[in-house]
Amino acid sequence: MDRSAGFRACAKQKIPMPAATKQPVINDIASQQFGADPIAYSFMSKPGLSERVVKEISHYKNEPEWMRAQRLRALKIFDSKPMPTWGADLSDIDFQSIYYYLRPTDKVAKTWDDVPDSIRKTYDRLGIPQAERKYLAGVMAQYESEAVYHSLKSQLEKLGVIFLDMDTALKKHPDIVKKYFGTVIPAGDNKLAALNSAVWSGGSFVYVPSGVRVEIPLQAYFRINAERAGQFERTLIVAEEGSYVHYVEGCTAPIYTANSLHAAVVEIIVKKGARVRYTTVQNWSKNVYNLVTKRTYVYEEGTMEWVDGNFGSKVTMKYPSVYLLGKGAKGDVLSLAFAGAGQHQDAGGKAIHGAPYTSSKIVSKSVSKESGRTSYRGMVFIPHGMKGCKSTVICDALLLDEHSRSDTYPTMDIRESDTQITHEATVGKIGENQLFYLMSRGLSQAEAMSMVVSGFIEPIAKEIPLEYAVEMNRLIEMEMEGSVG
Amino acid sequence: MKELSVDNLHVAIDGNEILKGLSLVVKPGEVHALMGPNGSGKSTLASTLMGHPRYEITEGSVNLGGEDIASLSPDKRAKAGLFLSFQYPAELSGVSLQNFLRTAYNNVKRPSGNPIPVLEFRRMLLENMKKLGMDEKFAGRSVNEGFSGGEKKRAEIVQLAVLDPTIAILDETDSGLDVDALKAVAQGIEALRGPSLGIVLITHYSRILKYIEPDFVHIMVNGKIIASGKADLAHQIEEKGYEGMGNR
Numbered sequence: 001m002d003r004s005a006g007f008r009a010c011a012k013q014k015i016p017m018p019a020a021t022k023q024p025v026i027n028d029i030a031s032q033q034f035g036a037d038p039i040a041y042s043f044m045s046k047p048g049l050s051e052r053v054v055k056e057i058s059h060y061k062n063e064p065e066w067m068r069a070q071r072l073r074a075l076k077i078f079d080s081k082p083m084p085t086w087g088a089d090l091s092d093i094d095f096q097s098i099y100y101y102l103r104p105t106d107k108v109a110k111t112w113d114d115v116p117d118s119i120r121k122t123y124d125r126l127g128i129p130q131a132e133r134k135y136l137a138g139v140m141a142q143y144e145s146e147a148v149y150h151s152l153k154s155q156l157e158k159l160g161v162i163f164l165d166m167d168t169a170l171k172k173h174p175d176i177v178k179k180y181f182g183t184v185i186p187a188g189d190n191k192l193a194a195l196n197s198a199v200w201s202g203g204s205f206v207y208v209p210s211g212v213r214v215e216i217p218l219q220a221y222f223r224i225n226a227e228r229a230g231q232f233e234r235t236l237i238v239a240e241e242g243s244y245v246h247y248v249e250g251c252t253a254p255i256y257t258a259n260s261l262h263a264a265v266v267e268i269i270v271k272k273g274a275r276v277r278y279t280t281v282q283n284w285s286k287n288v289y290n291l292v293t294k295r296t297y298v299y300e301e302g303t304m305e306w307v308d309g310n311f312g313s314k315v316t317m318k319y320p321s322v323y324l325l326g327k328g329a330k331g332d333v334l335s336l337a338f339a340g341a342g343q344h345q346d347a348g349g350k351a352i353h354g355a356p357y358t359s360s361k362i363v364s365k366s367v368s369k370e371s372g373r374t375s376y377r378g379m380v381f382i383p384h385g386m387k388g389c390k391s392t393v394i395c396d397a398l399l400l401d402e403h404s405r406s407d408t409y410p411t412m413d414i415r416e417s418d419t420q421i422t423h424e425a426t427v428g429k430i431g432e433n434q435l436f437y438l439m440s441r442g443l444s445q446a447e448a449m450s451m452v453v454s455g456f457i458e459p460i461a462k463e464i465p466l467e468y469a470v471e472m473n474r475l476i477e478m479e480m481e482g483s484v485g
Numbered sequence: 486m487k488e489l490s491v492d493n494l495h496v497a498i499d500g501n502e503i504l505k506g507l508s509l510v511v512k513p514g515e516v517h518a519l520m521g522p523n524g525s526g527k528s529t530l531a532s533t534l535m536g537h538p539r540y541e542i543t544e545g546s547v548n549l550g551g552e553d554i555a556s557l558s559p560d561k562r563a564k565a566g567l568f569l570s571f572q573y574p575a576e577l578s579g580v581s582l583q584n585f586l587r588t589a590y591n592n593v594k595r596p597s598g599n600p601i602p603v604l605e606f607r608r609m610l611l612e613n614m615k616k617l618g619m620d621e622k623f624a625g626r627s628v629n630e631g632f633s634g635g636e637k638k639r640a641e642i643v644q645l646a647v648l649d650p651t652i653a654i655l656d657e658t659d660s661g662l663d664v665d666a667l668k669a670v671a672q673g674i675e676a677l678r679g680p681s682l683g684i685v686l687i688t689h690y691s692r693i694l695k696y697i698e699p700d701f702v703h704i705m706v707n708g709k710i711i712a713s714g715k716a717d718l719a720h721q722i723e724e725k726g727y728e729g730m731g732n733r
Contacts, residue, residue, distance in 0.1 A: 432539070434575045434576075436538070438585075439558060440562075440563055440569050441586075441648070442560050442648075443588060444560050445558070451588065452577065454580065455578050456578065456579055458578075
């Protein structure tokens, strides 16, 4: 079952938006081909992946033929590609035990009692309102917002900004979607991107017209009443020349899902002089494989900033990338990962300098405790002839005890001499003297440890919207209490 | 009266005995100077009193206000009214002095909840920093990171002033300071002197005693106090050196 809420309903940021879309009229579609009974979508509603499943998803969504064909091509690519073995251990993923699509009507299928204690406790500590907890835990099909948010919607419409879930965008703006979908991350990019391309559902579509600055961050939460994003979200952001937008996805509250795979794709196009910031704070439940492909094409004088915080999940593999394709383009990747017992956070960033005088900065901070493992995996590529490029890579790891582990896999492929490259890497432990100092001032050991950790991640935390940063600190405190016992 | 009472204290690190039967009683309102050569065990005493986990008490007792604190963790000792000004204070990257000290204040002074309002705390902090001649900007800087030796020691005394303990142990607060910094720090300590605070001033040199007249002076050599007296004892050290004292 799809038990994921996908996105955090932020308690502190009550700006809900009405459902942007109506559910498709399933009976009508179904009756054309499968007879009157909607249950005829028999493959789609069972676990497992096949051509038939993909066809049913596309048919159910009443998609244009090109999208259906693209999905089927992607499935072939998925089938033909081996699992990546260069990173985290993915050998336990069983693709045939996963549900690839769930109709909204299928979604409510369990009770509050099914939600694990640890998750309920975290909701308590983070102070998530009851109704929202049920939504997050997947007990409730929809999160009922208490207010209807008209002003944002009309404001955006006035500016010509499109902000919809991807399924609706495909129906309402097929031309723009078709023009850009899969151009930054084609299905052939990697096995998980191929899977997403075959079975994607939900995610966001954002289009910002030329010269428009969207002053308030667009939060996925705004469209939480729309079709719920699930395991295979597909997000596409197009920022036309000179525009600006900040998109925020995520949630510090753990997102509980019994389905163990999250394979999302995020494509962003930053045109000349535009700037996009994309902030993620994710806390998947600890059974989830979180395998996400995120990439931006940045054109002349454009700026892309990825801010990516990863808590939770069993395994995360995520390396937000910037392809700097025009003179003066800039790309930053700030990545934060926290790995507790049994978790492996394999994160980092990539910068491909495809034009001269481009600059990139990758900052990675990771914290591991107990048997938790973090890896920094990054790449900077500057081909010959790309003069005047600058790149800075900083990766710092903090180990909280002798059982935790951190590795660094930096790749620097620099083929041009007229460049400025810096790379710093540190691995540190919380020092006995630091703890003693803090405790001598009245802080308990857990408080002392969380203060050191908060300080360590501060350079990235300060880039995250305040309400998320505050919750992130509370999460860290909880993790520390757990580790001190 | 909440006095600190150390009786026949024996302390070992990794099996090596450093303190060998040290006794000392400090009452609120008193200033005790503890002097001794390098390696005499002064800093070991400071760390042990505050509860550093590496120092093992093998014999003897440490009481504060009649309560045995020897088995308490450092945070509980702080809450009981003990303070240590470190010779080498730790650096805390990304943690502002203000946030750190407010958290400490709430733990030590408001243990039952009811935390101090942020602005009220900031006023109190800035007032104390001003007295020590510290620029306001230090409140927002990471604790001790990039501070000079003098700035670190000033920050320690600011913490002492804010946390308002019953007994403060100042471990070589005068070391590594130039004349001006020494004077500022010493005056800061002198200003805190009063009937509710007992001070153990650990020092190698007597120069800080020019600014702070102690009520008692103890000479520590080889893990023990070998001589105790009034302020004039410090002057004898200046003349005879520690070796001379050992012959008494």
